Amino acid sequence: MLRVLIVDDNIDKLADIRSIFSDIDSVQDDNVDIAYDVMSAKVLLSENLYDVAIIDLNLPTRPHETPKPNNGFVLINLIRHSKVVKKPTYVVALTEYAHLIDEYTSKFYNDMVFLLQYVDNDDNWRKQILSYVDYAYEAKIKPTVVGEYNFDLGIITALHDPEFRYLLKLDANWQKRKHVHDSTVYYEGEFVAGQKKLKVVAAAAPQMGMPASTALSLKVIEHYRPRYLAMVGIAAGVKGKCELGDVLITDISWDYGSGKIRRTPSSVTFEPDPKPLTLSPDLKEKFSAVIREKCYVEDIVAGTEEPVAKRPFNVVLGPVASGAAVLEDPELIKEIMLHNRKLIGIEMEIYGLFYAATNCTLPRPLPFAIKSVCDFGDSKKNDKYQKYASYVSSQFLYRFAISEL
Structure with missing residues (x-):
């Protein structure tokens, strides 16, 4: 069973958070602890090891004191750096204040802390907490499935040319393989470094x-x-968040076409209902470290023969939406950004990969996607950057896999 700590002084909000666990078999009521202030939370954290800690940002330091908007951040910093408290496996910072989301997003960016906005009568924050709890439960009780894996890494692309063609240029001694009753051609190989x-x-x-x-x-x-x-492959980037040739690492994926079309005599409106899937916390931390240290970029740029490469590319970690159509409409991109204002890219396949990996039979693989920006989904869309983006994404994958997996 999982052990959960909730730190919040708002009784109504606390009850709302606690209700999430009422129907979850992996979290029993006796395994949910409550703290109303920073000092009480420190005592519990020093005595218990929690799988998940959900911490409000606006907390009082001690009982009956006035809450301060930075106290949650102070507590989370204590968890990250102190040797006195026991570190929870997953930490969720949850606040109802939008300005605190803006203020602390960059401060939590490179840490294993998930920052969510609490909105009453909105299920998105609940769904995300449930996904973290489900992942924590899988990781805790099913370590034995590791021995059942047969390969280290499976890779797919959406296009034979140029995406798959550039993937097969990686040094892996590829060998063709077919399976009975399956028309797909597979390439088996081995990445070797030392x-x-x-x-x-x-x-x-x-x-x-x-x-x-x-x-x-x-x-x-x-x-x-x-x-x-x-x-690996190509994607449309969001202007202002990335440039042509940049590498996009997906940390949240969803189908932007998921929802309901509501028709009235005077109008037709689309009501989105995204069901996001997230990158595993361990992989997110590994990608964050690679981004901080600017790994691989110089080697990849030095090895390209594509003439469009005029500068070192950036690596951007963030939400990427999947949809059923190729976009050439900046206004539609703006509408999709209403689902997640941090959107960095749009493409057509990643959510399918995440969904399959999340819902397949055991043992399940950890999914991730590395795509490079070939256009911005507008009227200037063309094929000029597709080869370079295919090269960059495959090369980045190779280096990340051999150094981090």
Whole structure:
């Protein structure tokens, strides 16, 4: 069973948070502890090891004192740096104040802290907390499935050319393989660096889109049981968040077409209902470290022969939305950003990969996606950057896999 700590002085909000766990078998009522202030939380954290800690940012220091908007941050810093308290496996900072979200986003960016906004009568924050709890439970009670994996890494692309063509240029001694009753051609290989070796399998989908990436992901999982399942290729970037050629690492994925079309005599409106899936905390931390240290960029740029490469690319970690259509409409991108204002990119397949990896039979792989920006989804969209973006994403994947997986 999981052990949970909730730190909040707002009784109504606290009850709302606690209600999340009422129907979860992995969290029993006796395993949920409550603290109303920083000092009480410190005592509990020094005595108990929690799987999940949910901490309000606006907290009193001691009982009956006035809450301060930075006290939650102070407590989380204590968790991160103190040797006195026991560090929870996952920490969620939850606040109802939008200005605190803006203030602390950059401060939590490179740490294993998930910052969410609490909105009454809104299920998004509840769904995200549930996803963290589910992941914590899987990680805690099912370590034995690790021995059942057969390959280290499965990789898929949406396009044979240029995405898969550039993937097969990676040094892996690729060997073609077909399976009975399956028309897909797989390429088995091995990434080698010094004493480290990774068994790898790669395949390309027959067409673009989430249905094709979901189906291919499930086939790769069933045939090969990889520990990690990745996707490389091209994506549309969001202007102001990235530049052409930049690498996008997906930390939240959703289908921007998920929702309800409501028709009235005078109008037709779309009411979005995204069901986001998230990058595992361990992988997110590894990517964050790579970004901080600016790994791989110089080597990748030095090795390209594509003429469009005029500058070192940046690596951006953030939300990427998937949809059923190729976009050439900046206004639609603005509408999608209403789902998540931190949106960095849009493409057609990643949510299918995440969905397959999350809902397949055990043992499940950890999914991640590395795509490079080839356009901005507007009227200037063309193929000029597709080869370079395919090269960059594959090369980045290779270096990340061999050094971090």
